[in-house]
Amino acid sequence: MRILFIGDVVGRSGRAIVHQRLPEMISDWKVDFVVLNGENAAGGFGITENIFREFVDAGADIVTLGNHAWDQREALVFIERSPRLIRPLNFPKGTPGRGATVIEARNGARVLVINAMARIFMDPLDDPFTAIDRELEICALGTDADAIIVDFHGEATSEKQAMGHHLDGRVTAVIGTHTHVPTADHQVLPGGTAFQSDAGMTGDYDSVIGMVKDEPLSRFLRRIPATKFEAATGPATLCGLAIETDDASGLATRVAPVRLGARLEEAVPRFWLQA
Incomplete structure (x- = not known):
C-alpha cells in the first residue's frame, strides 16, 4: 500500500501547490491514501469549510488539524458534518469533532488516522500517549485496520521521538507536524513503524515558518x-x-521524504518511480 502524508499547508501559496500537484502525484505514483495537515490553510490560521472541500476534491482522504484548529470559528460547526476532518484526539471531552476515524483507501484497505497534540511547549491537553493507547485498544492494526497513521502535532522533537518508539510495531506511521521545518530523520523504526520528527510545511519557504x-x-x-x-x-x-x-x-517497509516546488532541494520517492 502507498501512503502520502503532506505537511502543514500554510495559506494561499500552500493551497495552490496542493491543488496543482496532488492530483498528478496520486496518479503518477499510484498513491492509495493521502493524509494532509490543514490547520494553517486559511491565511496561516485554521481552516474553512470551502478550503477543506478543496483539499478533498484535490485528492486528500483525511485532513488533520492541530493547535490552530479553531482559529476559524466556523470549524467548530462544520467539523461535526465532516468525517474526513479530524482534530487532536486529546482535546477535552465535549470538544466538537473527532480525533480519529477509519476511511477506505483507493485499494479498499481500511485506514485508521489518528490526530493527537503533544504537550511540551504546547497547550496542556490530556495525555496523548494514553489517548492513543485507548484508541488502539478499540481499533488494532491487522485486525480492525489495515494501516494506522498518526499525525502527532507538537513542538518538541524529544516528545515526537518518544511517541514514535512508544507506538513502534503497533501503527504504520508516526509523523510529526507543527514546526514547519522538514527533518532528516525519516526512517522505519525497528518494529516496523515509519517515523519522521516533522514532515515540514507546504508553503512559501522564503519566510519565517510560513509567515x-x-x-x-x-x-x-x-x-x-x-x-x-x-x-x-x-x-x-x-x-x-x-x-x-x-x-x-x-507495517512500513520503505519511507522517503517528499519535497517539490520552489526553494528546497527536490526529493521524491524513487522506489515509486521505478515501479
Whole structure:
C-alpha cells in the first residue's frame, strides 16, 4: 500500500501547490491514501469549510488539524458534518469533532488516522500517549485496520521521538507536524513503524515558518508586535513523507521524504518511480 502524508499547508501559496500537484502525484505514483495537515490553510490560521472541500476534491482522504484548529470559528460547526476532518484526539471531552476515524483507501484497505497534540511547549491537553493507547485498544492494526497513521502535532522533537518508539510495531506511521521545518530523520523504526520528527510545511519557504518575514523579525529584534502575522504568498514547496507498507502486516517497509516546488532541494520517492 502507498501512503502520502503532506505537511502543514500554510495559506494561499500552500493551497495552490496542493491543488496543482496532488492530483498528478496520486496518479503518477499510484498513491492509495493521502493524509494532509490543514490547520494553517486559511491565511496561516485554521481552516474553512470551502478550503477543506478543496483539499478533498484535490485528492486528500483525511485532513488533520492541530493547535490552530479553531482559529476559524466556523470549524467548530462544520467539523461535526465532516468525517474526513479530524482534530487532536486529546482535546477535552465535549470538544466538537473527532480525533480519529477509519476511511477506505483507493485499494479498499481500511485506514485508521489518528490526530493527537503533544504537550511540551504546547497547550496542556490530556495525555496523548494514553489517548492513543485507548484508541488502539478499540481499533488494532491487522485486525480492525489495515494501516494506522498518526499525525502527532507538537513542538518538541524529544516528545515526537518518544511517541514514535512508544507506538513502534503497533501503527504504520508516526509523523510529526507543527514546526514547519522538514527533518532528516525519516526512517522505519525497528518494529516496523515509519517515523519522521516533522514532515515540514507546504508553503512559501522564503519566510519565517510560513509567515511574511518583517513582523516575526520585528518581534525578535524589538520584542514589540507591530502588526498581525500574515502568510507569505511566494512560490511554495510541497513537503511530506511517502510510505510503502506490507499488505500482510500493515507495517512500513520503505519511507522517503517528499519535497517539490520552489526553494528546497527536490526529493521524491524513487522506489515509486521505478515501479
